[in-house]
Amino acid sequence: MKTDHLIAALVADRAEPSRSPFLRLLLALMGGILLSLAVFLALLGPRTDFMPAIATWRFDFKILLMLVTAVSAFGLCRDMGRPGAPSGSSRRLLLPLTAILIALGVECATVPSLLWGVRLVGTNSLICLTAIPLLSLAPLAMALWAMRQGAPTSPILAGASAGLLAAASGATLYALHCFDDSPLFVATWYSLAGAFVTAVGAFLGHRLLRW
Numbered sequence: 624m625k626t627d628h629l630i631a632a633l634v635a636d637r638a639e640p641s642r643s644p645f646l647r648l649l650l651a652l653m654g655g656i657l658l659s660l661a662v663f664l665a666l667l668g669p670r671t672d673f674m675p676a677i678a679t680w681r682f683d684f685k686i687l688l689m690l691v692t693a694v695s696a697f698g699l700c701r702d703m704g705r706p707g708a709p710s711g712s713s714r715r716l717l718l719p720l721t722a723i724l725i726a727l728g729v730e731c732a733t734v735p736s737l738l739w740g741v742r743l744v745g746t747n748s749l750i751c752l753t754a755i756p757l758l759s760l761a762p763l764a765m766a767l768w769a770m771r772q773g774a775p776t777s778p779i780l781a782g783a784s785a786g787l788l789a790a791a792s793g794a795t796l797y798a799l800h801c802f803d804d805s806p807l808f809v810a811t812w813y814s815l816a817g818a819f820v821t822a823v824g825a826f827l828g829h830r831l832l833r834w
Contacts, residue, residue, distance in 0.1 A: 684804075745802075755817065763823070783824050786827075
């Protein structure tokens with residue numbers, strides 16, 4: 624049997640309401656986020672100047688960017704978690720990518736170049752690199768569990784999308800604690816932490832999502 628025919632047969636055999644994969648992934652992700660929220664409140668908690676920070680565009684942009692990335696990654700994860708994923712699904716990530724590039728341009732245009740390095744390094748880079756993966760563990764586990772109920776055509780890409788979704792979820796929580804709001808910091812350290820979680824998701828997807 625050819626691969627295309629096999630995929631078509633799998634789709635037919637697993638016919639179910641169109642929203643079922645969406646709801647399964649959403650409920651799994653919510654469960655993972657609740658677990659991560661408990662860890663966040665126990666170990667980190669919101670920053671002490673949370674209310675004044677809301678009045679600044681950098682803090683608001685950081686939170687919004689993480690949420691937009693999470694929503695985009697959710698759609699990608701849903702697509703990759705079923706056989707015959709639509710082509711061009713990765714284009715969902717163009718919105719957060721475009722947003723951070725614009726923010727970087729604004730930051731570099733409004734902040735003296737002598738301060739770029741200071742803003743990039745920040746004060747919490749090591750905490751960022753450890754806290755985001757930690758807060759991503761439960762969402763990653765739950766997202767992979769939800770995707771195992773489907774039949775992803777590419778286990779590695781499916782796992783990577785689950786890792787990206789988990790990283791964005793964990794980063795959203797961590798952003799509430801982090802005092803470094805500069806887009807230069809976010810683009811560097813949040814991306815490094817997210818890339819690590821995405822790579823872990825790809826590795827686990829190769830091991831756990833094969834059929």
